[in-house]
Every structure is written in structure tokens, then in C-alpha cells.
Amino acid sequence: MTRRPFGKSGPATWILLLVMGGSLLAAMLKQSPPLSSTGENGPTRILEERVQELGTFEVATSHFIISDPSYSQEIVDQGLGLRVNGVMQGLWNGYSLQRRFSDIPHRLFASELLFLNASQSDPHALTWKETGQIGVDAGTAGIFMEEAFQQFSLVPEHWSLPEIPEQYLKLMNLTQEQYAASLGWSDYVLSKVGASEAVLIEDIGLLSSAGYGDGAYSVFCARDEQGRLLGVKIIFIDAEGNG
Numbered sequence: 001m002t003r004r005p006f007g008k009s010g011p012a013t014w015i016l017l018l019v020m021g022g023s024l025l026a027a028m029l030k031q032s033p034p035l036s037s038t039g040e041n042g043p044t045r046i047l048e049e050r051v052q053e054l055g056t057f058e059v060a061t062s063h064f065i066i067s068d069p070s071y072s073q074e075i076v077d078q079g080l081g082l083r084v085n086g087v088m089q090g091l092w093n094g095y096s097l098q099r100r101f102s103d104i105p106h107r108l109f110a111s112e113l114l115f116l117n118a119s120q121s122d123p124h125a126l127t128w129k130e131t132g133q134i135g136v137d138a139g140t141a142g143i144f145m146e147e148a149f150q151q152f153s154l155v156p157e158h159w160s161l162p163e164i165p166e167q168y169l170k171l172m173n174l175t176q177e178q179y180a181a182s183l184g185w186s187d188y189v190l191s192k193v194g195a196s197e198a199v200l201i202e203d204i205g206l207l208s209s210a211g212y213g214d215g216a217y218s219v220f221c222a223r224d225e226q227g228r229l230l231g232v233k234i235i236f237i238d239a240e241g242n243g
Contacts, residue, residue, distance in 0.1 A: 044241030045102040054094035054200040062087050063146035066219050069189040070138040080135040088228040091118035094206045096198030101241050110198055111237040113208040115143045117230045126222035133218055136210045143232050144205035155188040211236025211243040
């Protein structure tokens with residue numbers, strides 16, 4: 001599975017596809033087998049592994065939304081995204097694990113996205129439990145503050161929203177102004193990350209390209225004995241090259 005680059009219409013093209021067919025992927029999530037990178041020369045080997053520190057910011061929310069940023073709140077609640085509660089407030093650190101595999105040696109892939117409460121220094125010391133799966137249609141996924149998700153008011157004023165072709169607006173039954181209010185946040189967030197990249201967007205969350213591209217990916221959470229959320233990670237590609 002290869003990551004599909006944006007065309008001339010940018011992220012709006014993917015948003016249009018979601019409006020028209022998001023429920024199809026929701027029905028497929030539990031049926032999607034992992035994509036294996038095993039080649040003719042045997043199992044895939046990791047040639048290189050890097051951990052990128054994305055930064056730290058203050059988390060004041062009690063809920064995260066884990067989702068493709070092009071999804072609306074309604075699509076998240078259809079089962080394409082996840083909401084997790086009990087977030088331990090305070091400082092959180094973001095990390096991206098990137099891997100280079102033997103069968104595609106020319107490229108680093110964003111393999112995991114990790115968000116960890118600053119009270120925890122070693123993610124391997126935590127007990128991780130799979131919480132569910134998310135769908136990805138725009139080659140990108142993230143861990144977002146619930147209050148910041150799809151909030152166009154958080155987009156900087158100096159950021160210029162791309163002009164959306166009139167035929168797309170007609171299909172979505174939106175004016176340019178309505179598009180900016182309802183879908184402009186997605187365009188802004190998607191513009192912040194490229195292939196094999198991950199970023200922290202202050203007051204919004206973490207964002208990463210999604211491994212090999214579109215599909216369904218597992219989300220894991222770690223909690224303390226009181227049930228407070230200490231960490232969240234999305235696994236795009238595992239150590240065997242499956243994603």
C-alpha cells in the first residue's frame with residue numbers, strides 16, 4: 001500500500017471522498033487484514049530505527065480524539081475514529097518512531113506515533129492495551145485535544161485557505177465561506193505534515209503520515225491503577241513490516 005499524494009485540489013479532494021463514502025471504510029475496519037512487507041528474500045528486516053522528539057505541551061483536556069484529521073466529528077463517531085477519556089492533565093511529550101525496512105531501503109516510514117504524559121519516562125514500562133482501530137483516508141492520522149478537533153477558530157489568521165473548485169463545492173452543497181467554517185481546519189492541519197513526517201501542532205495535537213498510507217490502524221492506550229490515561233500510541237507499521 002503506497003501513500004497517495006494530494007493532487008491539485010489538496011486535502012479537499014480527500015474530504016470530498018469522505019463525505020461521499022466514509023461509511024464504507026467503517027464497515028471494512030474489522031475485516032482489513034494487515035499488509036505484510038515480506039518479500040521474496042524472506043521476512044522484512046529493520047535496517048534503521050529513529051525516534052523523533054516532536055515536542056512538549058500542556059494538556060488541559062480530559063478527552064483525546066484519535067483520527068484522520070479530514071474526518072468530521074460525525075465520521076469519528078461512526079467508528080472511523082476513537083475518543084478516549086480519563087486523560088491525565090499536565091505536560092505531555094510527543095514522539096514519532098521511524099523505520100527503514102530491507103525491502104524498501106530508500107525510504108524511512110513513520111511507523112508509530114506516541115503521546116506520553118511527562119510523568120512517564122519509559123513507554124516500555126507501561127501496560128499497553130489495544131483500544132480499537134481507526135480508519136485513514138488522507139494518508140495521515142493524529143492524536144488531538146477533543147476541544148481542538150475541527151475548530152476553525154484555532155487556524156492562524158495569516159494562513160490562506162486554498163480556493164476550492166466550484167464543482168467540489170456543489171457536490172458538498174457548500175459555499176467557500178461554509179467550507180472554511182466546516183472543513184478549513186482539516187486543510188490547515190493536513191498542510192502541516194508531509195510524507196514520512198510527524199509534527200506537534202501547539203494546542204491541537206500530534207499528527208503523522210500513516211505508514212504505508214490509507215487503511216485501518218490499531219490504537220493502544222496505557223493507564224495507571226486509577227484508570228488515568230498516561231499514554232496513547234498508533235501503530236502504523238510493526239517491527240515485522242506489517243501495516
